[in-house]
Amino acid sequence: MILTKKDKLSPEEITESVAAIENECFSVPWTKRSIKSQILTEGSVFLLVRADDGKAAGYICGQCVADECELYRIAVLPDYRRLGAADMLMSEFIAQCEKNGINSIFLEVRRDNEPAKRLYEKHGFTAVGLRKNYYTAPICDAIIYLRRVAADSSAF
Numbered sequence: 635m636i637l638t639k640k641d642k643l644s645p646e647e648i649t650e651s652v653a654a655i656e657n658e659c660f661s662v663p664w665t666k667r668s669i670k671s672q673i674l675t676e677g678s679v680f681l682l683v684r685a686d687d688g689k690a691a692g693y694i695c696g697q698c699v700a701d702e703c704e705l706y707r708i709a710v711l712p713d714y715r716r717l718g719a720a721d722m723l724m725s726e727f728i729a730q731c732e733k734n735g736i737n738s739i740f741l742e743v744r745r746d747n748e749p750a751k752r753l754y755e756k757h758g759f760t761a762v763g764l765r766k767n768y769y770t771a772p773i774c775d776a777i778i779y780l781r782r783v784a785a786d787s788s789a790f
């Protein structure tokens with residue numbers, strides 16, 4: 635598996651790869667238009683992971699504002715799961731936050747999404763809140779997770 639950062643790819647290339655992953659992984663996938671607009675937003679973070687066969691197998695996306703970052707999505711295509719792709723994406727995402735002076739990473743996750751909750755807890759996130767009936771299709775509560783980030787002093 636190989637990781638690629640946003641600045642190494644064209645917005646079109648990221649959009650196509652992310653849209654294909656979104657369509658396979660989510661009941662309400664992001665449109666190409668919303669993906670492209672997010673790529674072009676200042677402070678957005680996109681990392682793609684490619685499988686050894688060259689296929690874009692997974693991605694992670696977040697938005698940094700000042701010293702906070704919100705992790706919006708992490709997804710890996712079904713055929714490439716349980717191979718450590720999400721671990722790679724998450725570790726690099728957190729490392730980038732550390733380098734960029736981020737103090738806190740927030741995210742929301744469906745209460746019934748056990749694989750994702752395990753992944754977040756493995757990477758140091760803790761549950762700090764609940765939003766009742768936050769998700770639709772199907773309706774489900776959201777758990778809010780937070781990870782504190784120790785700023786990397788070598789970056790300054």
Ligand SMILES: CC(C)(COP(=O)(O)OP(=O)(O)OC[C@H]1O[C@@H](n2cnc3c(N)ncnc32)[C@H](O)[C@@H]1OP(=O)(O)O)[C@@H](O)C(=O)NCCC(=O)NCCS
Binds near residue numbers: 754
């Ligand atoms: C959640 C998801 C991204 C994990 O991707 P993955 O590449 O299979 O995960 P990894 O192989 O890197 O596993 C990393 C950790 O995640 C957790 N995990 C992943 N899949 C799991 C499963 N099916 N059951 C329990 N824990 C799981 C484990 O803690 C695992 O660490 P371990 O192997 O040491 O136990 C993937 O299942 C997915 O794309 N799901 C659909 C999209 C989604 O729900 N995204 C999250 C909300 S945006």
